Amino acid sequence: MxxxxxxxxxxxxxxxxxxxxxxxxxxxxxxxxxxAVASASGTLDLELRDSLEIGLELLEDGSxxxxxxxxxxxxxxxxxxxxxxxxxxxxxxxxxxxxxTARFSGAxxxxxxxxxxxxxxxxxxxxxxxxxxxxxSLTPYCGADRWHGRPARTPLRLTxxxxxxxxxx
Amino acid sequence: xxxPHRAPLGLAGAALVASAxxxxxxxxxxxxALAVFHFNAQYVAGGTLGFTLLPDPxxxxxxxxxxxxxxxxxxxxxxxLYERHPSWGVDIEMQAYLLDVLGExxxxxxxxxxxxxxxxxxxxxxxxxxDQLFIxxxxxxxxxxxxxxxxxxARWDVPLGRSVFCQEGQxxxxxxxxxxxxxxxxxxxxxxxxxxxxxxxxxxxxxxxxLGDAWMVPGGRSMxxxxxxxxxxxxxxxxxxxxxxxxNDMNPYFPExxxxxxxxxxxxxxxxxxxxxxxxxxSTVDDYVTHLETxxxxxxxxxxxxxxxxxxxxxxxxxxxxxxxxxxxxxxxHVRSLDAAARRELVAAETAATAAGLDARERLDSAWxxxxxxxxxxxxxxxxxxxxxxxxxxxxxxxLRIASDTLAEAREALGLAGLAVDPESDAVTLATGADPLRxxxxxxxxxxxxxxxxxxxxxxxxxxVATGHHRVAIRFGAGDERQLWVGFPGDAAAPLVTTxxxxxxxxxxxxxxxxxxxxxWMALPVxxxxxxxxxxxxxxxxxxxxxxRIERGSGDVVFExxxxxxxxxxxxxxxxxxxxxxxAVALAGxxxxxxxxxx
Numbered sequence: 001m002x003x004x005x006x007x008x009x010x011x012x013x014x015x016x017x018x019x020x021x022x023x024x025x026x027x028x029x030x031x032x033x034x035x036a037v038a039s040a041s042g043t044l045d046l047e048l049r050d051s052l053e054i055g056l057e058l059l060e061d062g063s064x065x066x067x068x069x070x071x072x073x074x075x076x077x078x079x080x081x082x083x084x085x086x087x088x089x090x091x092x093x094x095x096x097x098x099x100x101t102a103r104f105s106g107a108x109x110x111x112x113x114x115x116x117x118x119x120x121x122x123x124x125x126x127x128x129x130x131x132x133x134x135x136x137s138l139t140p141y142c143g144a145d146r147w148h149g150r151p152a153r154t155p156l157r158l159t160x161x162x163x164x165x166x167x168x169x
Numbered sequence: 170x171x172x173p174h175r176a177p178l179g180l181a182g183a184a185l186v187a188s189a190x191x192x193x194x195x196x197x198x199x200x201x202a203l204a205v206f207h208f209n210a211q212y213v214a215g216g217t218l219g220f221t222l223l224p225d226p227x228x229x230x231x232x233x234x235x236x237x238x239x240x241x242x243x244x245x246x247x248x249x250l251y252e253r254h255p256s257w258g259v260d261i262e263m264q265a266y267l268l269d270v271l272g273e274x275x276x277x278x279x280x281x282x283x284x285x286x287x288x289x290x291x292x293x294x295x296x297x298x299x300d301q302l303f304i305x306x307x308x309x310x311x312x313x314x315x316x317x318x319x320x321x322x323a324r325w326d327v328p329l330g331r332s333v334f335c336q337e338g339q340x341x342x343x344x345x346x347x348x349x350x351x352x353x354x355x356x357x358x359x360x361x362x363x364x365x366x367x368x369x370x371x372x373x374x375x376x377x378x379x380l381g382d383a384w385m386v387p388g389g390r391s392m393x394x395x396x397x398x399x400x401x402x403x404x405x406x407x408x409x410x411x412x413x414x415x416x417n418d419m420n421p422y423f424p425e426x427x428x429x430x431x432x433x434x435x436x437x438x439x440x441x442x443x444x445x446x447x448x449x450x451x452s453t454v455d456d457y458v459t460h461l462e463t464x465x466x467x468x469x470x471x472x473x474x475x476x477x478x479x480x481x482x483x484x485x486x487x488x489x490x491x492x493x494x495x496x497x498x499x500x501x502x503h504v505r506s507l508d509a510a511a512r513r514e515l516v517a518a519e520t521a522a523t524a525a526g527l528d529a530r531e532r533l534d535s536a537w538x539x540x541x542x543x544x545x546x547x548x549x550x551x552x553x554x555x556x557x558x559x560x561x562x563x564x565x566x567x568x569l570r571i572a573s574d575t576l577a578e579a580r581e582a583l584g585l586a587g588l589a590v591d592p593e594s595d596a597v598t599l600a601t602g603a604d605p606l607r608x609x610x611x612x613x614x615x616x617x618x619x620x621x622x623x624x625x626x627x628x629x630x631x632x633x634v635a636t637g638h639h640r641v642a643i644r645f646g647a648g649d650e651r652q653l654w655v656g657f658p659g660d661a662a663a664p665l666v667t668t669x670x671x672x673x674x675x676x677x678x679x680x681x682x683x684x685x686x687x688x689x690w691m692a693l694p695v696x697x698x699x700x701x702x703x704x705x706x707x708x709x710x711x712x713x714x715x716x717x718r719i720e721r722g723s724g725d726v727v728f729e730x731x732x733x734x735x736x737x738x739x740x741x742x743x744x745x746x747x748x749x750x751x752x753a754v755a756l757a758g759x760x761x762x763x764x765x766x767x768x
Contacts, residue, residue: 047218047219048218048219048555048556048559049218049219049224049229088573088574088577090573090768092510092514092711093604093767094510094513094604094606094709094711094764094766095506095509095510095513095709095711095712096712096740097507097510097711099566099569099570099573101570101573101574122567122570122571124566124567124569124570125566126507126510126562126565126566126569128503128506128507128737128739129737129738129739129740130738131737131738133734133737135503135507135559135562135563135566136562136563136566136567137562137563137564137566137567139563139567147571147574148531148532148535148536148571149531149532149535150535150538151539151567153232153233154215154216154231154232154233154560155539155563155564155567156563157215157556157559157560157562157563158563159559159562
């Protein structure tokens with residue numbers, strides 16, 4: 001999927017860039033990123049015949065960090081690029097479900113439904129009870145920082161097994 | 170009865186009147202040929218991609234391509250056929266979403282449709298934005314869906330017909346009042362859904378019934394009847410999936426075969442032309458009813474349950490709510506319960522956004538639209554393949570996400586650590602961790618339920634929520650058994666009390682002996698069904714949205730899922746309530762229509 005800009009990308013790019021700085025410079029340059037308290041990763045089916053690598057981290061501030069990468073971007077993201085973004089883990093106690101969400105800011109994709117506009121993508125995954133099976137979508141919207149409205153295309157279907165988030169070892 | 174509004178008769182109507190005058194005044198023989206073409210852009214929701222075991226570029230069509238084929242191979246040839254016969258009236262039924270497809274990608278076809286609709290030759294019939302299983306959900310979903318459908322018709326400048334036919338032939342008595350309010354007039358109730366419940370519709374057919382303040386005609390039932398001094402002869406020349414007529418009965422699941430076949434169209438054209446030559450007026454249903462109401466005294470429609478058009482082969486609505494189809498990936502309870510969870514979140518998000526003063530109208534409307542698409546019947550029946558099932562799940566989770574994001578934003582705007590949102594009272598307060606629909610565990614069950622789980626371990630736990638109100642959770646462990654069910658004992662002598670689709674607040678009582686079926690399956694739009702006198706079971710739709718099987722000779726009720734995924738657990742929740750029907754309906758609303766949640 002596409003290389004993209006936005007808040008999510010900083011989580012992954014900034015640490016690499018800061019590698020050349022001293023500890024003091026690093027501390028002055030950016031606040032400490034919240035640490036992950038639990039994580040899970042796996043590979044899901046994307047639109048039935050393709051795949052998507054996914055990593056989720058529950059951060060100590062309660063937010064959820066998500067990274068996804070798919071060999072095929074379906075004209076709403078560049079093929080093979082990594083997307084990262086922040087969202088939430090929501091316990092749906094009344095229905096014994098869990099919702100994982102994230103927002104990604106994507107770049108324009110030539111020949112895609114959004115033309116020269118950037119593509120905003122939303123991740124939504126639902127787990128029923130304590131099952132490993134999750135299902136949901138990666139839904140593209142045309143425009144920067146726009147995660148609702150008429151999707152740019154039919155939501156991309158995601159299914160597969162993803163373990164429950166566990167404390168990192 | 171006064172119809173809600175009356176449009177001028179179209180060309181077909183004018184021909185109809187001319188024919189009628191020619192044959193009066195003595196025992197007039199009045200002949201009508203009717204047709205309803207049911208088109209569905211979501212025939213293969215999500216497209217045929219993945220339908221075959223191995224990838225094949227010719228067969229792996231995405232959603233828009235599959236929709237486009239439906240337009241070019243089947244819809245447009247039917248429109249062309251009728252365009253060649255301007256005096257022939259016809260009903261073209263579609264979800265409003267298909268108008269969006271036409272407007273965005275097939276403007277010439279839309280122009281043709283619009284032109285014919287405006288001339289009065291063709292009625293475009295549409296009752297929902299998406300081909301959703303609306304009789305299985307609280308009325309708010311349909312109200313919002315129909316509003317979007319009406320807006321869509323206005324946006325594309327296509328007159329919305331006054332007749333009603335629905336996806337899967339869904340019909341119910343509760344539709345009548347909603348129809349009149351929304352400007353519709355006549356419900357085409359599928360003939361098999363009539364005769365399955367009451368054989369009198371077979372043995373003593375009649376062309377026109379009163380259904381509250383609306384009309385009902387037995388859809389698809391050809392008949393010759395004498396009413397007063399009028400002999401009515403009606404022939405239904407088509408009432409089926411519109412996709413099949415112009416393609417030699419092929420359907421969009423098989424794109425290599427789903428092609429416009431001019432010979433099929435010509436054969437049908439010849440059949441209708443022969444009827445016309447025999448004196449039949451080829452009419453829209455609306456013009457036909459306009460004529461009937463001046464000629465005959467309609468009958469009152471008897472008590473009828475909600476259902477779908479082929480109850481014999483689909484076990485009423487069971488095929489979409491737990492009944493298995495051909496493909497192993499089907500997971501009905503999961504699909505339908507996730508829809509219920511998403512709509513629950515959306516209803517709460519509406520309340521929270523208002524309380525927080527958020528400008529969330531556009532985003533919530535977009536989430537509702539996704540929910541309508543998620544509720545498409547094909548995601549759980551008749552034979553959903555994996556792609557259709559995942560289409561439902563994908564749309565539902567995205568609707569859920571938007572609602573959840575809105576709740577989070579409201580929480581931040583209100584400065585609360587956690588939200589308690591009660592859509593029933595519009596109250597948004599600080600979360601307490603308490604759930605008014607939970608109670609203290611009790612060892613003694615108020616009634617003996619039966620649980621079938623095959624090789625799966627089960628755990629049944631009862632809670633006392635309030636006097637006369639219990640909650641029961643049945644946990645099914647992982648296993649290989651796909652057929653799970655829970656039975657609640659009832660009383661055959663007690664009336665059947667429930668609510669009907671699009672009439673959530675009104676309990677309705679039925680005498681079982683008045684029906685001719687041995688068993689029937691009910692969708693329960695707010696989850697409510699009686700099990701004995703003044704005792705009710707309410708399914709929690711967000712955990713166990715399954716059809717309720719009833720029997721004419723028994724009061725027992727069974728909820729069954731034949732599609733439970735192998736190796737996965739499930740928890741089903743029901744409420745058992747003892748009290749009045751009015752109070753039971755109110756509780757069902759709190760469980761399924763406007764659930765209090767904390768986030």
